[in-house]
Amino acid sequence: MDNAEVAKLLYEMAYMLEFKGENVFKIKAYQKAARHIEELEEDLNVLCKKDDLAHIPGVGEAIEAKIKEMLETGTFMAYEELRHTIPEKIEEITAVQGIGPRTAYLLYTKLGVKDLKGLLRAAEEHRIRRIPGMGVKMEENVLIAAKRQFAEGNTGRFPLGLALPIAEEISRKLVDGELIREVQIAGSIRRWKETVGDIDLIACSNEPERAIEAFTLMDNVQEILEKGTTKGSVIYKEHIQVDMRIVKDDSFGSLLQHFTGSKDHNVKLRNIALAKGLHLSEYGLKNVETGEQMPFSAEEQQYEMLGLQFIPPELREDRGEIEAAMQRKIPRLIEIGDIKGDLHVHSNWSDGRNTIKEMALAARALGYEYIAITDHSGSSRIASGLSEKRLMEHVKEIEQLNASIDGIRILSGTECDILPNGTLDYGDDLLEQLDIVVVAVHGAVEQDSKTMTKRIVTALENEHVHILAHPTGRKFGKRLPFEMDMKKIMEAALEFGKVLEINSSPQRLDLNGNYAMMAMEMGIKLAINTDAHSPDQFANIRYGVGTARRAWVKPADVVNTLDLKELCKLLGIP
């Protein structure tokens, strides 16, 4: 079993205990252990051999034994015993908005509701209103929510690249300078998590109720879930849930901190506060003894008051950032302003939309010192890959442009296909004439792990190769990562001095945050590129930088923070 499978079983265990009405702290213990295992970098099997399982936060004696059992047998007794007492599809019911485990349990024991169909039937036949503690309103809400659930299926999480633009669109709409002075995106979007469950917004207003009213009346609101005096919640277009909290200026920082999360980060902060005799909530810090409330207009002050260095949102996952902040050891993370050029860019010579010149001028306007034009190689027919002859013409054109354009250096490059057997699409004689060689897997993506790993490692052995682009090949909602042994590939990258890309395209984010952290800790250099096919796509750099920041990446870890001179030295070109 791998880490994800173990975590899944622990989550299911928690879920079943919850359904049964078990002690809530026991349930939380299972969830906490599962969360930490999910985020773990090391393989549980390896940790188990080293007898190191108990060092995982949230894993004590009992859960440690269950993990060992799982690694040996693929499951554990307590889980199997409980599983048989619970209807199989019960999660369909708790997935319905407003129904949690306790209500699901009531529906099951009182009405025999076992799945979504049964729930719909019970609501339509007005049987729900007869349960003590439930009423007509509840029944109506269940009916609406269950029908929506039935129509859409389980939507789950949204890619950041979908959620962030929607969040920005809503923010722009709402800020009018009078009723609503400021809107900030919080939650997992602000932490640049690669997928998000919903959109969390916070806003400043002196008239909270009117502001919430305006929020629920926006265009594209499909349904209002909640409408209170400080909080509103709606279903917006694309069926994404949007939550809005409103405060006055003086506690804006406290609220922003609270709603940025993560949950684990906040829980730990509150415990630190309690140890200092302070009580932390979205309204700021409160002295437990005197009851004096201290709201903060900026997050920095609140962290300072807790004796902590400011922690950037991307790090707030309870993965050691709080301990680092106590010792003032949070590093200066990479920022968009550190990026001095883009090393993976397409033009209309292959599947890009613009000329090389247009791309170069757009990059110059962003303040970049250099840009590598890396059009596709010949075997990428769909992407109009360049034949060897066209590639040489491409190099000539770039030479001429460099002679005529000031203020930016265009590097001649390629995004060369790694063929199924690991050889490259162009011969060494051609590759050595280029300034920069980016390689990537495009075709034959269904290979087994052993073949794919060998294929990529073989490509990395080539002395002319500089960068491996979008290493895992995953695309949100379209393609899973290749079957491959990432550890071996990283070891090869390290050995042969190759750079791994963080591809900033919101469909990719590849390497992702976890792999980027792994690479950085091994000492592998990274490149944060956009893979832009038109000038507007240069703006995607923020996704790559956000992903890198989640991995604690510093400017020195990234080759395209080098200035032109240093970069040329690295590439061995004049």
Place this chain on the structure above:
DNA sequence: GCCGTTTTCGGCCCGACTGTTTTCAGTCG
């Protein structure tokens, strides 16, 4: 079930909103 800068037992983060309630449980984030 986990955990310890008051604790190896007795705590365990905090608050808004809703519905069905005369004081609160369940859900959600």
